[in-house]
Amino acid sequence: VAVGREEIGQRSETVRRANLSAIVRELHARGPQTRSALVNRTGLTRSAIRGLIGELAAAGLVSEASPQRLGTPGRPSPLVSLDPDSASVLAIEISVDSLAVAIVGLGGVVIELTRVDRPRGDASVNEVVGVVAKLTRDARSRRRSSRRLIGVGAAIVGVVRRTDGMVSIAPNLGWRNVPLGARLSDALGLSLPVSIANDADLGALAEHRRGAAVGVDDLVFISGEVGVGGGLLVDGKPLDGIAGYAGELGHMSINPNGAECRCGSVGCWETEIGEDVLLRLAGHPDDLGLRGVDEVLRAASENDPVALAAIDHVGHWLGLGIASLINLLNPRLVVLGGRFARLHPYVGPVVEAELDRRALAAPRDLVRVVPSTLGVDAPLLGAAELAFEPLLADPALWLGRRDLMERASA
Ligand SMILES: [Zn+2]
DSSP, X not given: OOOOHHHHHHHHHHHHHHHHHHHHHHHHHHOOEEHHHHHHHHOOOHHHHHHHHHHHHHTTSEEEEEEEOOSOSSSOXXXXXXXXXXXXXXXXXXOSSEEEEEEEETTTEEEEEEEEEOOSSOOOHHHHHHHHHHHHHHHHHHXXXXXXXXXXXXXXXSEEETTTTEEEEETTTTEEEEEHHHHHHHHHTOOXXXXXXXXXXXXXXXXHHHSTTTTOOSEEEEEESSSEEEEEEETTEEOOTTTSOOOOGGGOBOOTTOOBOXXXXXXXXXXXXXXXXXXXXXXXXXXXXXXXXXXXXXXXXXTOHHHHHHHHXXXXXXXXXXXXXXXXXXXXXXXXXXXXXXXXXXXXXXXXXXXXXXXXXXXXHTOEEEEOSSGGGHHHHHHHHHHHHHHHHOGGGGTTOHHXXXXXXX
């Protein structure tokens, strides 16, 4: 089959765009690198790298520092860095106990981050969206340099349809069928795309890119406060299901004789391992939040039998659920996020013992259970990554559009 000149042209344009994407992704995920390191990492030729870096530099996305000699033979290679101010995103997190807003620059540099407490319980959508809009205005007025916003990402403790940011249910906020994408767009008044996803899915993304799971492509991330969520990565790709609803680990039906769940079912995983269960079993009001968890951990460190028994209960049920997840998914790593990261030193041995008892030996031998390294900010940082995705996927679309970014966010 003869290939026309035009078709070859289209192909080479596709290749160019894919190569630009490979370079920007490398720099975004791993930080500044020499040109020769980029040659090694991307498999592109030296001259291709030089040309593509030139394009990115002309658009202001990257800069090159003077050549570095790194003890390797040959000519020293210039160090290539992304400019965090060349493109930034607005990241938002709506969780049970707090609201957070961050401005994050290209390369994952946190330029500005504010988190405010909110009272637990049902929340008015108007109020939440209003607080988020105010935090955003404040953050942007403090950071004039972050005018080149290219997108908005939001993490929410709920079940979200990715295509339009429709929150079908957020049981711990009392929300059903809230068109959060549209509401945030209106309130923020920015003519920018708003992407919304489940907080645990975004926690998994952040831990994979910058936290405990860098380089791990098969991952179970379990986030927990009152609600328990999960983010699953299979072969490097998020397991979203057909509409983005997958990974609702907290609502795995696990105890036929269990308690009623906020989702309407009975005996869901979060009714055995949720923060409120821990607090209640330890003899505290179940809405004491993080302070209560601190108190339980302190008591446990002094060998208080009630606190230890409460932690033991959570560890037992945590291990039971994780064993099933290991048998189902054969992951390399299970990352305990949210409150579970703080409980890990105490629940770790119980969880391991349950895995020894219950998981199949072969996948159990291959998996490790570790605490999150990004802590409470994992979902927020994941929301930033979500908002960067269009730029990372096709940087060519953004070249020469500096003016558009600024106008969009003026
Ligand atoms: Zn449930």
